[in-house]
Amino acid sequence: MTNSAQPSADSHNPLRRAVVYGLGAMGRPMARNLHQHGLLIGVKNRTAGKAQALQKELGLPDFPDDATLFSQADCVVTCVAADDDLKAVVRKITPHLAAGSVIIDTSTVSPETARELAEDLKKQGIEFLDAPMSGGVEGARKGALSFMVGGDKNTFKRARDIFAAMGNQITWMGKSGQGQAAKMVNQVMVAGIAQAVCEALAFAEASKLNTDKLIEVLTAGAANNWFLEKRGHSMLKNEFGTGFKLSLLHKDLSICQSTVKRLDAELPIIEQGLREYGELMQKGYGDEDISALIRLYRRIFHTDEHPGTPPDSNANLSEATTT
Numbered sequence: 001m002t003n004s005a006q007p008s009a010d011s012h013n014p015l016r017r018a019v020v021y022g023l024g025a026m027g028r029p030m031a032r033n034l035h036q037h038g039l040l041i042g043v044k045n046r047t048a049g050k051a052q053a054l055q056k057e058l059g060l061p062d063f064p065d066d067a068t069l070f071s072q073a074d075c076v077v078t079c080v081a082a083d084d085d086l087k088a089v090v091r092k093i094t095p096h097l098a099a100g101s102v103i104i105d106t107s108t109v110s111p112e113t114a115r116e117l118a119e120d121l122k123k124q125g126i127e128f129l130d131a132p133m134s135g136g137v138e139g140a141r142k143g144a145l146s147f148m149v150g151g152d153k154n155t156f157k158r159a160r161d162i163f164a165a166m167g168n169q170i171t172w173m174g175k176s177g178q179g180q181a182a183k184m185v186n187q188v189m190v191a192g193i194a195q196a197v198c199e200a201l202a203f204a205e206a207s208k209l210n211t212d213k214l215i216e217v218l219t220a221g222a223a224n225n226w227f228l229e230k231r232g233h234s235m236l237k238n239e240f241g242t243g244f245k246l247s248l249l250h251k252d253l254s255i256c257q258s259t260v261k262r263l264d265a266e267l268p269i270i271e272q273g274l275r276e277y278g279e280l281m282q283k284g285y286g287d288e289d290i291s292a293l294i295r296l297y298r299r300i301f302h303t304d305e306h307p308g309t310p311p312d313s314n315a316n317l318s319e320a321t322t323t
């Protein structure tokens with residue numbers, strides 16, 4: 001089917017038949033939550049095995065081909081790595097989508113990509129919402145993500161049930177691209193907090209503190225934050241398999257850097273993050289969680305710079321470590 005069904009762009013026509021495209025650390029739990037709310041008709045992933053496994057787990061029906069799957073959806077929730085990946089996915093699925101259907105993109109990409117896609121798709125009768133999220137794999141599992149959404153407000157209202165199945169803070173930020181613009185601000189904070197916590201915990205190790213007690217006392221005080229709570233203990237045990245791949249934060253910081261450059265400025269957190277995550281990627285740690293930054297800060301204290309063996313850089317975070 002080629003964009004031929006009846007348009008249905010009113011807020012009284014809520015979206016209820018979603019396909020999730022992209023079943024990585026975030027997409028998989030989001031799909032599970034949509035399924036639990038009776039809003040998922042199918043899943044799709046570049047590596048087909050992951051989609052087949054989830055389809056089986058959730059007892060989703062078989063579709064003979066992509067055309068049938070996507071033409072029966074009223075929305076596609078995309079969750080892929082970067083700008084070019086999203087553009088390729090959108091190119092692939094658009095010919096199958098019914099007019100009036102909506103692509104809800106939860107990946108982190110540039111505001112420009114979001115605006116371009118929204119404009120192109122509009123001409124083809126398809127709506128597009130940029131809906132990046134925050135809350136990590138834990139938030140995705142619990143259906144407790146925070147979504148920052150850009151695009152047509154009426155379309156946003158139609159997508160209310162879809163967002164509510166995956167998140168608990170859903171905020172319309174304005175026109176197309178404004179969701180991603182908000183996410184860029186979020187990522188500068190994420191990077192800065194990671195820098196502060198990793199540096200301080202490397203200091204704690206060098207001070208021979210009881211770090212279990214330390215985290216307990218710090219999380220009860222003014223220094224508490226999500227990253228310390230969720231990644232403090234694991235990074236001190238050199239466990240970096242759960243969470244947000246540092247290569248993805250590096251990608252986000254590159255987008256932040258271009259956005260800030262356009263304002264004729266430079267932000268130290270962004271520059272430092274790009275340098276440090278770039279170094280870790282070069283050393284083969286790109287698929288590890290961003291808390292692996294502590295590896296670099298240990299050298300400030302002349303302690304072990306790279307404990308453990310670099311992982312296979314091609315290996316994805318496994319289901320066991322991410323869900």
Ligand SMILES: NC(=O)c1ccc[n+]([C@@H]2O[C@H](COP(=O)([O-])OP(=O)(O)OC[C@H]3O[C@@H](n4cnc5c(N)ncnc54)[C@H](OP(=O)(O)O)[C@@H]3O)[C@@H](O)[C@H]2O)c1
Nearest residue numbers: 022023024025026046047080081085107108136137244248
């Ligand atoms: N992890 C987090 O805590 C977090 C939090 C907020 C936002 N995000 C953002 O959410 C997005 C997904 O993150 P994630 O942690 O789920 O990443 P991930 O575990 O690395 O998964 C990436 C997904 O994108 C797919 N993909 C990559 N390139 C593709 C392409 N060219 N065509 C089609 N599919 C492609 C992958 O397919 P394969 O399975 O075939 O590789 C996989 O399904 C990213 O934009 C990330 O920045 C992540």
